[in-house]
Every structure is written in structure tokens, then in C-alpha cells.
Amino acid sequence: VAVLDALTVLLSLTGAVFFLAGTAGLLRFPDTRMRLHAVTKADTLGLGFVVLALVLQAESLAAVGKLLMIWLLAMLASTNGCFMLGRWTVRDERGEPGP
Amino acid sequence: VIAAQAFDALLAGALVLTGGLLLASTSFMRAAVLFIAFGLLMSIAWVRLMAPDIALAEAAIGAGVTGVLLIDALRHMEWDAERWLRRQPGPQHEPLPEPPPSAAARAVPAGAAILVLGLLLAAVYHLTADDPGLARAVQAELVAVEHPVTAVLLVFRGFDTMLELGILALAVLGMLTVRSRPDLAAAALAPPHDPVLAHVVRLLVPLAALVAGYLLWLGTFAAGGAFQSGVVLGAAGILLWLSRHGSIDVTPGWLWRGLVLLGFAAFLVATGVTLVWTGRALEFPPAYVYALVQIVEAAAALSVGASFAALFVGLHPGESPGSGDGARE
Numbered sequence: 001v002a003v004l005d006a007l008t009v010l011l012s013l014t015g016a017v018f019f020l021a022g023t024a025g026l027l028r029f030p031d032t033r034m035r036l037h038a039v040t041k042a043d044t045l046g047l048g049f050v051v052l053a054l055v056l057q058a059e060s061l062a063a064v065g066k067l068l069m070i071w072l073l074a075m076l077a078s079t080n081g082c083f084m085l086g087r088w089t090v091r092d093e094r095g096e097p098g099p
Numbered sequence: 100v101i102a103a104q105a106f107d108a109l110l111a112g113a114l115v116l117t118g119g120l121l122l123a124s125t126s127f128m129r130a131a132v133l134f135i136a137f138g139l140l141m142s143i144a145w146v147r148l149m150a151p152d153i154a155l156a157e158a159a160i161g162a163g164v165t166g167v168l169l170i171d172a173l174r175h176m177e178w179d180a181e182r183w184l185r186r187q188p189g190p191q192h193e194p195l196p197e198p199p200p201s202a203a204a205r206a207v208p209a210g211a212a213i214l215v216l217g218l219l220l221a222a223v224y225h226l227t228a229d230d231p232g233l234a235r236a237v238q239a240e241l242v243a244v245e246h247p248v249t250a251v252l253l254v255f256r257g258f259d260t261m262l263e264l265g266i267l268a269l270a271v272l273g274m275l276t277v278r279s280r281p282d283l284a285a286a287a288l289a290p291p292h293d294p295v296l297a298h299v300v301r302l303l304v305p306l307a308a309l310v311a312g313y314l315l316w317l318g319t320f321a322a323g324g325a326f327q328s329g330v331v332l333g334a335a336g337i338l339l340w341l342s343r344h345g346s347i348d349v350t351p352g353w354l355w356r357g358l359v360l361l362g363f364a365a366f367l368v369a370t371g372v373t374l375v376w377t378g379r380a381l382e383f384p385p386a387y388v389y390a391l392v393q394i395v396e397a398a399a400a401l402s403v404g405a406s407f408a409a410l411f412v413g414l415h416p417g418e419s420p421g422s423g424d425g426a427r428e
Contacts, residue, residue, distance in 0.1 A: 073306075080299045 329403025336408025
């Protein structure tokens with residue numbers, strides 16, 4: 001149990017580092033696409049680490065399933081949101097009409 | 100304990116800061132985004148106060164649906180303003196800035212806010228740490244739904260829930276009335292078809308239906324319930340419309356109206372039946388209470404979902420998007 005707890009702490013700290021890196025990128029990168037890149041990639045990885053850390057503490061298989069589901073849904077949402085924002089940026093730069 | 104207190108202090112500080120920035124911001128868009136951030140922080144605060152039901156509702160309604168509605172309303176405002184400017188003859192000019200509110204107009208809300216603040220501070224001052232309040236008396240009365248918050252919401256405050264559903268139905272009616280005035284006929288901006296979004300929505304909507312049912316069932320013994328479940332359904336409806344899925348267009352008007360009114364109607368029927376049956380409004384006989392509360396809750400969830408979707412879609416129910424502005428002008 002002590003090993004699991006130590007692993008949980010290690011994994012959530014790793015996750016926090018990625019979240020911090022993603023936030024730094026969001027604040028410091030010069031244009032929209034670079035910021036999207038920082039947020040979607042680093043934060044998704046950070047969330048993955050946090051979910052793994054929580055899976056180690058889960059009381060049941062159902063809880064593990066729900067945690068993994070949250071991670072999958074967050075990946076789906078951030079990937080597609082990133083794609084749509086990125087496409088809008090490209091169209092905006094080219095001066096095309098679009099959503 | 101110190102870490103928890105530090106976190107709470109940070110959270111409270113962030114709430115006050117976000118609220119202040121929100122009120123001070125001059126850009127509507129900025130204010131809407133800050134409002135969403137405020138809702139998310141608020142829902143974490145509810146989790147810290149051990150009220151997961153309210154946290155779920157705050158995250159879903161306060162941050163989610165309200166944020167989407169605000170941003171959508173901004174889009175409509177910009178669009179209306181453009182049309183208004185185009186219709187004006189002569190040189191185009193900026194609308195005149197509104198005069199600042201008078202001293203009296205500022206004093207009244209400020210006085211009311213200070214009064215509420217004083218009352219809240221007095222209430223907190225009179226709290227004692229180990230006073231259970233009415234908790235034990237309430238616990239003794241709970242039969243049907245095991246989670247205290249849901250039970251209080253439905254068993255004790257049935258009227259409250261009923262009136263909330265009534266208010267939602269009224270909001271939809273008000274929206275329909277405003278939309279049917281020709282000078283305000285901001286037709287729905289039908290979003291362009293997007294194959295990627297359409298595909299994701301096809302993945303997400305069945306899952307949303309599953310989650311809504313799960314939350315409804317969860318409401319009988321843990322955090323969850325009709326409102327949370329209904330908001331998930333409403334979000335699914337909004338996504339369907341945004342991705343131009345055909346199901347929103349083909350839903351006939353009578354079905355929309357029926358779904359919006361279903362929850363309130365179920366509560367009215369339940370009130371009438373219980374008045375005759377047990378002599379007290381919304382007090383079900385113990386043998387049937389579980390089943391009947393579930394039926395009323397399910398109806399409420401459907402209504403909440405239909406109302407939020409209708410508020411967003413913002414059409415006369417049954418009218419197809421795209422037939423609005425182009426056809427009228």
C-alpha cells in the first residue's frame with residue numbers, strides 16, 4: 001500500500017508538472033496555434049498522469065472504468081476543439097469566410 | 100489540515116478576484132468567459148462544502164449551459180447590431196454611449212447589497228460549530244430517496260422544484276414570444292455543416308443519454324438527480340443542433356412543447372393526486388413513494404433537457420433553422 005501511495009504521489013506530481021508546462025505555454029507562446037499545441041498536448045498528458053494516479057487509489061473496477069472514461073472523453077473533446085479552433089485560425093489568417 | 104485551509108483560502112480568494120474582474124470588465128466576451136471560470140471555481144467550492152449535488156448542478160448549469168447561452172447571445176447581439184447599422188441611411192456612426200447611472204440608481208443596489216452582506220455576516224456570527232440544526236429532524240423524515248440533498252430537494256421542497264420547472268417553462272415561453280416579434284426576429288444562425296463535429300457528436304450523444312440516465316438513477320442514493328440529468332440531455336440537444344443533425348429539425352413542435360411542459364405537468368398531476376389520496380400536497384403514500392418520485396423525477400429531467408435545448412436553439416419549435424433570416428429579408 002505504501003508503494004502504491006508513493007507511486008500515486010509521484011504520478012500526480014508528474015501530471016502537475018505537465019499542467020504547469022501547458023499553462024506556461026498558453027500564457028507565453030506567441031500565436032493561437034502554438035498555444036493550442038501547448039494546451040492540448042501537455043494538459044492531456046498531465047490529465048493522463050493524474051488519472052493513473054487516481055486509478056491506483058480506486059476502490060473498485062467500476063471506479064477505474066469511470067476514471068479512464070473521463071480521460072478518453074477529455075482527449076476526444078480537446079482534440080476536436082483544438083482542430084476546430086486551429087482551422088478557424090487558418091481561415092482567419094487567409095481572410096476566408098468561415099465559422 | 101493546514102494544506103486544506105490554504106487551499107480553501109486560495110479558492111475563496113480566486114472566487115472574489117474572478118467576481119471582481121467580471122464586474123469590472125467592459126467587454127461582454129471577457130465577462131462571459133470569466134463567468135464560466137467563476138462557475139467552475141464555485142463548483143469546486145461546493146465540493147469542498149461536501150455538497151456534490153450542488154457542485155454538479157453548478158458545473159453543468161452555472162458554468163456549462165449558462166456560459167454557452169451567454170456566448171451565443173453575444174453572437175446574436177453582434178449580428179443584430181450589424182444589421183441595424185446596415186439599415187441606417189446616411190453616414191454610419193457608432194451608437195451614442197449611454198449616460199452613466201445617477202447617484203440614486205447606484206445607491207439602491209449598493210444599499211441592498213450591503214444589507215444582504217450584513218445579514219449574511221450576522222448569520223455566520225450566530226452559527227455555533229456543533230449545532231446540527233434541523234438535520235436530525237430532517238433525517239428522521241427521509242424515506243424515499245436516501246441522499247439528503249436530493250431528498251430535501253424533492254421530498255421537502257417539492258414545491259420549489261415544481262416552481263423551478265415552471266420558471267424554466269416560462270423562460271422558454273418568453274424566449275418564443277420575443278423571437279416571434281418581427282423586429283427582433285434574430286433567426287437562428289444555422290451553423291455550417293462540419294463533418295468532424297458531426298462525427299464526434301454522433302459518438303457523444305448516445306453516451307450523454309447513458310450519463311443522463313445514470314445521473315437520474317444515482318439521484319436515488321448518491322449525488323445526482325433530475326436537474327443534473329436534464330442538463331446533460333440539454334447539452335446533447337445543443338450539440339445535435341450545432342452539428343446540424345437532422346433530429347432537431349424533424350422534431351415536431353407539439354413534441355417540443357410537450358417535453359418542455361412535461362415536468363411541470365407531472366408535478367401538477369402529482370399534487371392533485373396526493374391532495375386527494377393522502378390529503379397533503381406532494382406527500383406520497385410510503386408504499387409507492389419510491390416509484391412515484393422516480394416517475395416525477397424522470398419527467399422533470401426530460402423537461403429540463405428540452406427547455407435548455409429549446410432556449411439555445413431559440414426557434415419556434417418545429418421551424419427549421421435557415422428558414423429564418425434569408426426568407427424574411
